[in-house]
Amino acid sequence: MRNIRNILSVVCGYAAAVIGAGFASGQEIISFFVxxxxxxxxxxxLSCIIFSxxxxxxxxxxxEKNIETYSDYLNNFFRHNIRKIVEIITLLFAISTVCVMTACAGEMLFILFGIKKIFGAIIFNAVCGMIFFMNNKKIMGINSILGAIIIFGIIFCCFYILRFREHQVFSNEVKMTVSSISYAGYNLITTGAILAGMSRFLQDRKEAAVASVMSGVVLFVMMLLIWTVLEIYYGKINLGEIPMLTMALRQNKVFGAIYGIMLFFAVITTDVSNGFNVLDIASRKIGKNVVVFFMTVIAVAMSGAGFSKIINTAYRLCGYGGLVLVFYVIYNFIKNMNKVENECKNENTKVKLAKNKHNRL
Known part of the structure; x- marks a missing residue:
């Protein structure tokens, strides 16, 4: 029972890291798929397979190697120069994500409460700034709980909208690009830190495999449902900056408020996860207080560019850089697996030769 609970904690924590404002709002699903x-x-x-x-x-x-931090993981696989490049890519994407979350928070508070976007962005960053001074491990635990709420909330809300949909017709456009791969690429740039931190909940590779497959399935179910809702309405109505919130509000104000709360959880979990990545890398050079201050200023300033615009530019560019990192990690994993298998075979061969020699004597 404890093993199952731990595996679910990893699944929810990983999902929470992937499900940000762009995912839960539907803006990413439109930009990269619909x-x-x-x-x-x-x-x-394809994206969900890459996630798994x-x-x-x-x-x-x-x-296997009892690693609990992403820095230790990188030290095991990357040479010093390459590790520095990976850290720079991670830092840039993490800051971009904090900007996107800030823009989404400002947009949400404007839609739901009429608060000016700039003030909404400042309020959101003030809250996150206080969270950054809390214990990192406690935040990871909270992320897992919020992740479970977000997963349930997205699935329930999508089924609700589909049950009472106004349109039955799907779009006839047929186009495929590398968007799906770049989508997985930028989402995975910073999730390695989350996975490394949550690996302590798992006992062996079998549990790691179960958690990975379950994570991919959970993400696919949510993406499929959001994709279905938005595919039905895309091009037929104005979906706005936050498409899924627009759809929720079309049902009724109460349902819109419920989805708004769940979306806020998604914004917080992603902002905090990426904020800690920025702190982990940048605070080695300058003080933590300075990093939080500049990160807040940059996020509020960049949020003025608009939620969808940042997703379509910064995220897409980071996606291609993230692909290089993702495939390099997978390549090194396969290489390491082959090395371990060869070592085992050589060890078995030595044991057999020793036994044969002993029998002959």
Whole structure:
């Protein structure tokens, strides 16, 4: 029972790291999938396969070598120069994500309460700034709980909207691009830190495999449901900056408020996860207080560019950089596995030769 609970903690924590404002709002699903037509569902499946493979590549190594931090994980696989490049890519993406979360929070508070976006962004960053001074491990535990709430909330809300949908017709556009792969790429740039930190809940590679597969399935179910809702309405109504919140508010104000709360949880979990990544890397050079201050200023300033615009530019660019990192991690994992297998075979061969020699004597 305890093993199952621990595996679910890893699944929810990983899902919480992937499910940010862009995911839960539906803006990412439109930008990277829906706008390319109904066959973009293949891209959704491909992304989730990459999510699972990457999770197993990181978790299995961390469990086997008793690694609990992403820095230790990078030290095991990357040479000094390459590790520095990975840290720079991670830092840039983490800051971009904090900006996106800030923009989404400002947009949400404007839609729901009429608060000016700039003030909403400042309020959100003030709350997150206080969280950054809390214990990192406690935050990871809270992320897992919020992740479970978000998963349930997204699935329930999507089924509710589909049950009472106004349109029955799907779009006829058929286009496929590398968007699905770049989507997985940028989402996985910083999740390695989350996976490394949560690997302590797992005992062996078998549990790592189960957690990885379950994570991919959970993410696929949520992405499929959001994709289905938005594919039905895309091009037929104005979905706004936060499409899923627009759809929720079309049902009724109470349902819109419920989805708004769940979306806020998604924004917080992702902002905090990426904020800690920024702190982990940047605070080695300058003080923690200075990092939090500059991160807040940059996030509020960049949020003025607009939620969807940042996703379509910064995220897409980071996606291609993230792909290099993801495939390098998977390549090193496969290489390490082959090395371990060869060592085992050589060891078995030595044992057999020793036994044969002993028998002859």
């Amino acid at each position: 706008k390319y037509g109904k066959y973009s569902i293949i891209g959704v499946l 493979v990457f999770a197993y590549a990181v978790l299995s190594v961390c469990v």
